[in-house]
Amino acid sequence: MPSILKQLSNLIAASVDQIDAACEAQGLQFPSLDEPFSPESEGARHIPDVLKAIDIIVVAANQLIATAQPPISSAIDFSNRLFTAAVLHAVNEANIAEIVREGGPKGLHVSEIANKSGLDADRIGRLLRLLATNYVFKEVSPDVFSHNRISALLDTGKSLETLKKDPIGKHDGTTGFSAIIGGTLDQGLACGGVLLETLQDPKFGHSQEPNEAVSNKAYNTTLQAFEFLELPGNEARFRRLGVAMDGSSRMHPPDTLLKGFSFATLPENGLVVDVAGGLGSVSLVIAKAYPKLNIIVEDRPQVMIEAEKFWMSNLPKALNTNRVRLVGIDMFAAQPEVSNKPDLFILRQILHDWSDLYAHKILKHLRDAAGLNTRLLIAESVLSYACEQSSDEVAIKGAKLPALPAPLLPNVGGANALTCFKDIAMMMLQNGQERTLLQYANLLKSAGWELKEVRRPVGSGHGHLTAVPI
Numbered sequence: 507m508p509s510i511l512k513q514l515s516n517l518i519a520a521s522v523d524q525i526d527a528a529c530e531a532q533g534l535q536f537p538s539l540d541e542p543f544s545p546e547s548e549g550a551r552h553i554p555d556v557l558k559a560i561d562i563i564v565v566a567a568n569q570l571i572a573t574a575q576p577p578i579s580s581a582i583d584f585s586n587r588l589f590t591a592a593v594l595h596a597v598n599e600a601n602i603a604e605i606v607r608e609g610g611p612k613g614l615h616v617s618e619i620a621n622k623s624g625l626d627a628d629r630i631g632r633l634l635r636l637l638a639t640n641y642v643f644k645e646v647s648p649d650v651f652s653h654n655r656i657s658a659l660l661d662t663g664k665s666l667e668t669l670k671k672d673p674i675g676k677h678d679g680t681t682g683f684s685a686i687i688g689g690t691l692d693q694g695l696a697c698g699g700v701l702l703e704t705l706q707d708p709k710f711g712h713s714q715e716p717n718e719a720v721s722n723k724a725y726n727t728t729l730q731a732f733e734f735l736e737l738p739g740n741e742a743r744f745r746r747l748g749v750a751m752d753g754s755s756r757m758h759p760p761d762t763l764l765k766g767f768s769f770a771t772l773p774e775n776g777l778v779v780d781v782a783g784g785l786g787s788v789s790l791v792i793a794k795a796y797p798k799l800n801i802i803v804e805d806r807p808q809v810m811i812e813a814e815k816f817w818m819s820n821l822p823k824a825l826n827t828n829r830v831r832l833v834g835i836d837m838f839a840a841q842p843e844v845s846n847k848p849d850l851f852i853l854r855q856i857l858h859d860w861s862d863l864y865a866h867k868i869l870k871h872l873r874d875a876a877g878l879n880t881r882l883l884i885a886e887s888v889l890s891y892a893c894e895q896s897s898d899e900v901a902i903k904g905a906k907l908p909a910l911p912a913p914l915l916p917n918v919g920g921a922n923a924l925t926c927f928k929d930i931a932m933m934m935l936q937n938g939q940e941r942t943l944l945q946y947a948n949l950l951k952s953a954g955w956e957l958k959e960v961r962r963p964v965g966s967g968h969g970h971l972t973a974v975p976i
């Protein structure tokens with residue numbers, strides 16, 4: 507029997523062979539870290555076999571490192587990630603990525619970055635070196651930094667002058683990657699420091715209320731997170747969230763959502779309601795793929811102002827012909843009246859914002875507005891235990907996870923870690939949570955829905971759960 511180290515390195519080697527073969531078969535090159543980022547250059551990572559092999563590499567490599575290095579190094583490494591996060595936050599907010607872009611592949615010396623950013627040259631060098639040591643940016647020669655494929659994602663593509671003129675609109679019209687990173691770090695760093703205090707608070711530590719969460723202590727507010735974002739002074743955060751949500755749909759292969767549900771089974775002129783749809787990024791994909799469907803995007807009234815700009819620049823005809831309608835709502839009140847019962851409600855990344863108490867209310871309002879043939883599509887990260895699946899979970903159609911070779915963690919370990927991180931982020935934000943399939947099944951049942959199946963399109967971080975009225 508080979509050693510654990512050998513088993514893990516064999517799995518990595520076999521997965522690399524699989525990637526090379528899949529890329530060769532399609533005439534694609536797997537991009538190196540130094541290659542500039544563009545969505546088109548991600549082609550290799552849209553091949554299903556490549557995506558499966560990447561999962562194995564990530565989980566096996568993490569396990570290999572944890573097994574090989576001394577436990578104390580792992581523990582310290584883990585605690586030091588906080589510093590990497592703080593540094594990334596500072597670099598992102600100080601627009602260093604936009605400045606570094608000006609140096610092109612040859613890079614820019616820290617003194618030039620200092621001139622443009624107003625930060626201290628020596629300190630910039632130290633921040634960027636920590637990141638370059640973690641494969642974000644490249645130190646091309648001492649104190650000279652250029653972008654690599656990962657740091658390029660921090661770049662909004664805007665000039666420094668534009669960003670200085672309109673800091674609030676920094677992320678408007680961008681890919682949303684910098685917005686996702688900025689939002690995660692802004693919230694995570696503010697909340698991390700008061701997590702323990704909140705957990706130990708006799709009231710907040712057990713609350714299901716969205717305004718008794720870690721973020722309420724961190725930002726010293728009694729408002730729910732989405733109300734807090736609409737306060738004067740939070741305009742940049744508010745607009746960043748919309749763009750970040752749009753960007754999150756670009757984290758997966760473009761047709762992911764369309765594979766998560768059989769849209770072709772909807773009636774030709776059917777009605778899809780994208781509940782709390784944000785700007786409507788998901789609806790945009792559906793509207794383009796199924797031009798006969800009617801779509802309503804619902805969200806808080808203030809979000810609809812941004813949504814209108816989004817649709818006018820992406821698919822104005824859909825708005826002008828009323829095929830797509832934008833409706834300001836409160837999803838904790840009854841659904842607006844429509845002439846025909848909706849054929850499909852979509853909840854993408856909504857239920858995870860809320861505790862069971864509030865998620866139940868959302869589902870109940872949708873159930874009250876549903877007809878016999880209405881279906882509900884929930885797109886969310888699905889939590890898996892870090893052990894074998896239970897037989898109850900496996901009984902749900904589509905729930906069984908592909909078996910992973912020993913000695914890998916059954917839940918794809920590090921490749922699945924994002925769901926666990928998001929679970930904690932949702933707890934901090936509003937006492938929300940990511941859920942296991944069984945938790946979804948029970949929650950749905952409590953509100954009059956039956957979970958029928960889950961689909962997990964390869965490469966999507968989301969499970970796509972379909973439910974029908976009971």
Ligand SMILES: C[S@@+](CC[C@H](N)C(=O)[O-])C[C@H]1O[C@@H](n2cnc3c(N)ncnc32)[C@H](O)[C@@H]1O
Pocket residue numbers: 732751752781782783784785786787788804805806809835836837838853854855856859
């Ligand atoms: C995590 S975002 C998801 C947006 C969108 N579904 C997507 O996947 O891009 C959560 C959304 O819920 C909306 N929201 C929060 N509270 C709401 C409420 N009471 N009524 C309607 N929408 C609400 C927010 O404004 C935000 O757009």
